[in-house]
Amino acid sequence: MSTPFRLVFFLNCLFLITTSLASDVVKIENKIIMNMIQSLTHNTNISIYTDSKRLQKILTDNIVNFVPVCSDADVAILETKHVKNCNKLPIITLKYELLKTYQNSVGSFFWQKGRPNIVFIAPRLKSQNISVGSKFDAFVEESIW
């Protein structure tokens, strides 16, 4: 499938998710973030470290296990810029600008202009030997603006 098609396909999926779950922001966030997490690790059960209390209410899937320290986590999802000791694992930020703060952040999910946005940074994925799969091709960027 060519890139434009993949882009159109995934964005349509996102569109459908959004329209079908338009009234429930939490469900949208859950769906997208879970997709992103699962693209970063192939573990059946995923340990997550997060500084976001809100996220702990969003991710309620059984396969997700919240851990108190980064060293025990598979993935970190960060909302603030004060987290230390998480530089050895892939990070998803909940704000675009935190991509610059955390050098090992590989992607971001955030709301902008009322719309859910997904970004993966290609060089960082590569440096951590992570492949997010073709469904996220439309969201992979070469640089951070």
Place this chain on the structure above:
Amino acid sequence: MISYLYILFSEKETEIKDKMISYQIETIQLQKLKIENWLNEACQEYRKIETCILKDPNKSDNLNGLLSILINQDVRYVFLVFQDSRGRYRFIGDGASQPAKIMQKIDPDNKKSWDKSYFSLKDNIISSYSNSDGLWRTYLSPLVRENKTRLMLVSDFSLSLNDKIQNTINPIKNILFYILGVTISIFIIGIIQILMYLYAKKESYTDELTKLWNRNYLRKLLDDKISYNQYVIAMVDIDFFKKINDQYGHDAGDLVLKSIAKMFDTTIERDDFVFRYGGEEFLFLLQKKLHQQTLDALMQATKKLTIGVNNQTIKITISVGVNRDLNRYKHFADMIKSADIALYNAKINGRDQIVYYSDSIDENSSSNFQIVQAALDEDRIFCEYHKIFDTVTNEVFKYEALVRIRTNDGTILYPNSFIEVIKNTNIYTDLTKRVIDIASHKILNNNEAHISINLGLQDFNNTEIINYLLNAIEENPQLLNLMCIEVLESDRVDNEKRCIEVIQLLQNRGLKIAIDDFGSGYANFTTLLSYQFDIVKIDGAIIQKILEHEKAIKIVESMIDFAKAHNMIVICEFVSSEEIYDKLQSIGVNYMQGFYFSKPTVEL
């Protein structure tokens, strides 16, 4: 009209909203023009605007400033995007207080609509699906140069604008809705009223018991000018219906009426009519061409009809009078009258038959029902009194009241011309009650007069007659000693047990009961096994033969002996000569009645 307006208003709501936001769009358009002009001037050296803006932060600030003017309570976000070579939308400018990074990607919620607007070079308003920020609509406006979209201005309207519009529209919609609701309610009430009216109308045309059409509907049909030459009228009467009521009770009578009505309704043809015309009387309007087979079918069906009452089976017959020539009459009442005459003929000729009206039966029948009814109504019923003599004291023992009718022309009608015909009808009951009144009145106004009135044995099963008699006695107890009942009967009675009980009841009250025409028909010794009479009146046919036949004398003697042995008084009637008188006296008859003594007279 109101519902049309409401539906139209609802359908046009989107259009109305779009029109109402157009003033916002006008403002955006004006500012867009300014932005275009500024870009043309500021970036005229650059092939790509994004390069121009990226290179000079001042220009980015200026652009953002131009965009920020558009942001207000109703316009949540205003930003400029362009589409890169990979089809992704990227920020060029943002009017927000914390603007997005230039070249940062934005994922549209409806990329298809964004692309459509971008490539068609046309403005578009689309609904927002992401409502996390309370967005309502998105206005997409391409900035076009050389027939190509360079940038697209995206303006997101907030829900507050929608609320404002809704607050304007809703009152109008509500008013229309309430009016529509009231209109629909009135309409529904109207429908219900119409249905209730139609139901009441149908009920007013329907007989409650039998569910057949009633006289009201017949009147309606007549008003609607039914075509008489296509129909015949049949008057149908249930034979001996009064007997059924008296014997089985009124509930059984109702059941009979319902059963036969149902049978009538299912037997007649589709275009025929059947009406319940009276108590047990039905009027049929039958199509002329099929009336004979319909009538035959009715007779057959009636014969087959069995009605179960209290573990007993009732079978009935009907008498039918038919008038086939309706055209010769001016008025419907006359058509019915002729059918009635034919019915009357069916009755007097034995019932359970169909009689067709003709002029000859009209002359013969002379409608005795009407004669008796008219006589009752016009008080032309009276009694003549025939003396019964006590031959020992040579005084009047008592009188026998004999009913008469005086016609309008003064002619006197005797019972043999009308009694048999009106038997088992309401007219008969009314006549009997009148005779009770006349005799009672005569007794009360002639202190010492003993008067007997004639009742058929079957009359003792007629609760109306018996109750009337009992009431008369209760009101005037002296009648007990002065009134006697002569029981005449030539036919076997139904419910004999009841007759015996009633006679016993009357005797217990003090009334004397005589059996008339003893020795003939049903009035024989067998009868005396069941009843205890006070007086025996020996049949005149036997008395008349005592001069010629020795046997007749023997019969009379044996009757006298029997009567005396059972404390019954013997009266011999039809004593028409001195010889008969002497003969009877010689064998010990003390009480006699006949023309030898006197003829019946009005006065005592």
